[in-house]
Amino acid sequence: MKHQTKSVSPAAALAVLRSSACPGLVRVVAARDGGVCRIRLPGGVLGAARARAVADAASTHANGVLELTNRANVQIRGVLAGEEAALSAALIGAGLGPAGIGVASPIERACAADELRNVMLSPLAGLDPHALCDTTVLAAALIDMMQREPRFAALSPKFALQLDGAERMAMLEHPHDIWLAALPHGATVRFAVGLAGCPTARPIGTLAADDVCASVQALLHAFLDLADADATRMRDVLATHSLGALLQRAQQHGDFTLMHDAAALHTWHRNSSPSDLRLGAHALHADGSGYVGAQPALGRIDAPTLRALAALAEDAGDATLRVTPWQGVLLPNVPARAMAAALERLRALGLVVSRADPLARLIACTGSTGCAKSRADTKADARRLAVLLPPAAEVHLTGCERSCAAAHCAPFTLLASAPDHYDLYQRDDTPSGSGQRFGQLVARNLTIEAAALAIAQRSRSTQDV
Ligand code: SF4
Incomplete structure (x- = not known):
């Protein structure tokens, strides 16, 4: 519960707010790879100038790694010790704080409104x-x-x-x-x-x-x-x-x-x-204008890529980006004549632009390189799985039961049991399966190679039904 206070110190302000491990603009939460700062984007909308400000802040006050989240927000990872307040101030100064909150506003107010x-x-x-x-x-x-x-x-x-x-x-x-x-x-x-x-x-x-x-x-x-x-x-x-x-x-x-x-x-x-609307070029209007959608592999981008996306949004669209809850990004209001070139630039930036790419069908939490709770390096294991993944299969890799990367139940879930080993779950789409966190446990302690085989077998048997 929040109370009124005159304190402007982040530590004091956060102490009187509800305790939470949920990162925010002011609430920079410690992780194995440094602090995590989450920037909430109403409607997922991020203007090009603000995208550059985020990229600059990530380069200056953190290690330059950014994530698109499943709530259509952006978070900066690897915030350097002692840089937390400067990072929050830079982001609020760029207009990324709650409406009506400026750099001179009490930090408690910024934190409460942000959340x-x-x-x-x-x-x-x-x-x-x-x-x-x-x-x-x-x-x-x-x-x-x-x-x-x-x-x-x-x-x-x-x-x-x-x-x-x-x-x-x-x-x-x-x-x-x-x-x-x-x-x-x-x-x-x-x-x-x-x-x-x-x-x-x-x-x-x-x-x-x-x-x-x-x-x-x-x-x-x-x-x-x-x-x-x-x-x-x-x-x-x-x-x-x-x-x-x-x-x-x-x-x-x-x-x-x-x-x-x-x-x-x-x-x-x-x-x-339909999931195929998330990626690629899509017309919305009779004149062929619309949007292009793409997804960074496993939701991660670096600061230069975010700057390049901002430039592309200015060149091809309406100078805005929209972050999606599938850890992707859309460029809206792209004229028909600019669609193909925009898509090609997204591909050249290393983003996934088609469901045919296995990385479009994989999600993974931060994993052991960034999270002390993780029992495996989920991001690296997801990349290994990508080359083995059967067509159309969708898999979520999670380092522990908290399932930070997915608020929904994916068709297949690999829950880490130990480094390089996972328990495999399959979603149960029958009425009795609703409410299950990951679905039915189908195999324990699989390597990535064994998991790929089991997923392929189960995908085939599902298609045969
Ligand atoms: S799901 Fe678990 S291991 Fe993965 S980031 Fe969240 S807390 Fe860490």
Whole structure:
């Protein structure tokens, strides 16, 4: 829980905030390879000038290694000891802090506001003509509402919302504490609302677009009213309180207008989001303009590559990048005539631009080079697996059970058991398999070569069914 303080020292400020191992702009968290600083990007949007500022900060105050995260953020790894405050100040000075927070603002305020920016949007928010609405404006209003209410500084830095405008590309597998998804309502749009899950699940009700902010505010108050000290996520509160009790409490906090629209709820269906839209060139408009998408191998880039991406966004697009929740990046608003050359420049930078590339289908956590908890060097092992990976197989390598690289259950998961050895899990897509962290355990203590063979065999038998 946050309290008012006059301190501007990062250490003192962080001491009065909720303790967390979650990195932030001010909360630089120690790791084996140095500090980790996470830069939250509303909607994943990063302008070219700010991208250069991030690259410069990573080169000056850290070892120049950057990661794109599965929440569409960027993090700087290897922050040098003693450079933490200078790094945060440089990033805030470049406009990467919460809105209204300047370099002269109390650091506690910057930290608390920074951690209230976890609103997931589609990478195509505001761009996709097939979407039901542009969610960017509503997302900004939600973030502003959360940052203005002092009580919400008590929310966990992991507490997250999703706002889905029915774009063709959306992360539909990451559970969010509160999700809102647009659905048509006559000539207007309402939002289906769900808790502790994804827009593919059954909603609890619907909201008019104009009522979203006030109703989410009431829900957040209700959550905090009912949350025990160790209940940080919506699923924790729903494990100890009924949904009815939560909604009843929300009614006591002002304008909570959730409607139990039986017909809309019964027919609710969120279309899937094809994975081939994430990479390559895609037209969005009749004139052939659109976006190009790419992915750095295993989510990592270096500072020069980020600078090159900024230059490419200026040359070929609208001078912005959009980080995706698949640890990739899009260049929006690329004219048809510039698509092919932009894609070629992305390829030349070493980025993955096609699903045919095995590295497009592999994710791995930081691993033992950067994380003391890891039982294996997952990044290096993923590169070894890439040359053995059967076509179409998707694999997540994780150094421990925390699964930092994936908030969803991948088709195959390799959980490190020891250096160079993994337990293999396969996702169970039957109803009884839902809720399993990694799926069913199918083999223990495999080398990477043995794991590749087992994945190939199981992929074949799945295709044969
Ligand atoms: S999943 Fe475990 S080993 Fe991998 S980065 Fe997270 S804490 Fe470290």
